[in-house]
């Protein structure tokens with residue numbers, strides 16, 4: 137029997153110090169004489185990591201032993217942010233470490249901030265995957281994440297002269313949270329050709345030959361759960377050159393340079409995250425990333441299954457795979473290829489296994505975001521997979537033809553292959569056909585996919601193939617860690633922190649809504665959070681903002697459909713109103729700070745123009761003595777997860793103002809309300825369900841409804857277009873050159889005035905401005921305002937990602953939690 141050398145919980149701050157210092161001196165080989173904050177961070181992280189790793193090993197052992205059905209979450213993005221605070225929360229003993237660090241002359245907040253964000257994602261979809269991992273571990277589900285280990289995450293954004301400049305995000309200098317598994321590798325095949333022949337028994341066999349091999353190497357990241365020892369695994373694949381005979385030959389024959397070039401080409405696959413959010417571009421390297429990661433993950437999953445010596449028909453009873461959007465759709469033909477070409481199963485048998493295994497989550501109805509890949513590219517890169525896709529399509533179309541003999545025109549519409557020039561593979565159709573369930577991410581969105589992009593498929597498969605799972609967020613990071621004082625205040629009223637595990641317990645807060653002392657503390661905490669953000673703004677932009685002003689925040693990726701342009705036009709409108717007021721009228725105004733943040737995809741010119749306009753408008757308004765504190769416009773550079781943790785607790789109002797029917801769900805809306813801010817928003821995505829939960833008196837809704845959007849757009853193009861008067865005055869001001877060269881913004885203005893106003897900015901402008909005025913009035917009555925905030929928080933329990941994961945587990949994955957092992 138092995139002796140148990142597992143590190144015990146720290147019994148004192150001295151013991152923590154001893155451990156941290158040992159790591160600094162031995163693991164990092166650094167002297168304590170020049171221990172800076174970076175070293176203190178490393179020592180702290182490694183000391184906690186030691187504890188984490190023990191639970192991780194035990195969890196994996198326990199899961200191997202019990203061998204339950206597991207869930208594999210395939211996502212090209214995991215937007216994890218920082219890990220240390222979360223590790224301390226889940227391991228426990230943050231207080232002990234805080235004391236220890238303080239004895240060493242450091243403040244815990246500063247040490248936490250030393251960590252580089254793990255930014256392997258663009259926005260909502262990637263952050264959702266990270267919240268899901270947190271919930272799956274916290275609820276003891278046997279679940280793994282599979283992703284790519286990008287060397288460069290989402291770029292860092294700098295604002296120079298009002299323009300976005302992209303800087304590479306090299307984040308792997310020191311990453312104590314990943315464990316390279318040099319022994320876990322998979323060889324991945326690209327290019328080549330398919331050799332089809334008959335074997336001895338007369339059976340047709342396909343062999344994929346030639347081409348090139350790249351090796352996938354596993355890097356594992358522990359995912360600790362809250363208040364449980366369950367620690368799940370996130371496996372990220374890095375690419376490197378295959379070390380086969382071939383390369384040695386090259387090396388020996390003196391082709392050193394070309395063998396190094398091969399090496400670099402292989403490493404390119406996992407080099408960089410594509411920075412597009414809700415936009416697809418058919419780049420070969422992106423398709424290579426997708427296949428590389430799907431093939432490595434499936435090989436790993438199948439290898440694990442095969443160790444248990446079960447029969448193949450048991451596969452869907454042991455394995456559930458969730459596809460986070462269409463990015464991992466190649467996993468479907470890949471599993472078929474493994475079962476048919478490598479394991480010798482018949483088509484029907486293989487197909488039945490495959491479609492019971494997969495579930496597909498759709499995150500968008502925007503046509504420009506639906507993934508399509510050209511058939512010639514697919515033929516070149518993945519010849520065998522293209523054949524399999526054609527086979528799937530053939531079987532599927534036969535089925536449709538048999539069942540709907542009178543609707544032959546439907547065949548072209550639902551075919552996986554779009555008959556364009558060149559032909560294209562429609563990935564969403566492939567994902568849907570290859571899965572047993574398709575889900576949207578909020579009620580409206582799940583309804584919309586059934587009536588728009590997947591309408592024919594509802595007819596073909598019936599409505600039961602479709603489901604809704606409204607998104608959620610983890611309350612551990614987005615309440616407890618981001619807003620520790622609010623979390624503590626809530627715990628003091630609810631008698632502990634159980635609500636962090638069952639967020640619906642928040643409802644008990646409603647009985648304290650009239651409690652004077654509670655309300656006072658609530659207001660003080662919001663103020664303190666605004667001071668914290670004001671400090672950040674001062675340090676990063678040089679601007680001083682008044683923490684007593686109304687903080688109005690819109691932070692998210694910059695996209696026309698999210699309508700940051702509506703917001704900034706509204707700001708200009710407000711500015712013009714202030715300029716035309718007399719001193720008396722100005723005194724009546726509630727001072728406001730309009731805060732923006734978010735990245736534009738580097739190639740998205742219109743989005744970059746919006747950033748430029750926001751900054752130029754800020755330059756003018758912030759320096760206008762007439763306006764003073766009444767209005768400030770701030771653009772926070774490089775919005776990311778760790779900044780969101782400072783920003784979300786500091787809002788009075790946040791903006792979720794997408795054109796109705798375009799934002800699938802949104803999740804920052806949930807983060808802001810959970811932190812005691814109110815929302816101005818459209819009837820879109822999860823805003824609708826937030827309204828239903830918190831009550832319509834507690835949210836500021838405006839604008840046209842999703843069912844009217846189509847007619848309005850049609851009217852713009854075929855009717856006589858009427859620009860909103862208020863918006864016209866804003867455009868006049870821009871045209872005058874008030875915010876610099878008007879030409880710089882002409883595309884933005886013309887898109888609305890001349891090119892059909894696709895996102896209905898003008899249609900919603902008046903309603904938006906009036907609603908903002910309503911907010912001013914409402915904010916003046918601080919008593920009522922705080923009541924709204926407390927009531928809203930009390931009713932946000934539904935939006936925990938724990939609820940969300942339980943719904944997936946029951947409705948889609950058919951998996952159960954397993955008890956963590958008790959042995960020490």
Ligand code: 26Q
Pocket residue numbers: 258259260261262264410412413414415416417422499500505507577607799800801802803821
């Ligand atoms: C596709 C092909 C090629 C390159 C990039 C992409 C790509 C990358 C990222 C396409 C889409 C994305 C990201 C989409 C996304 O974040 N969607 C958001 O998902 C959230 C979680 O469900 C929702 O809350 C948001 O409403 C939705 O916009």
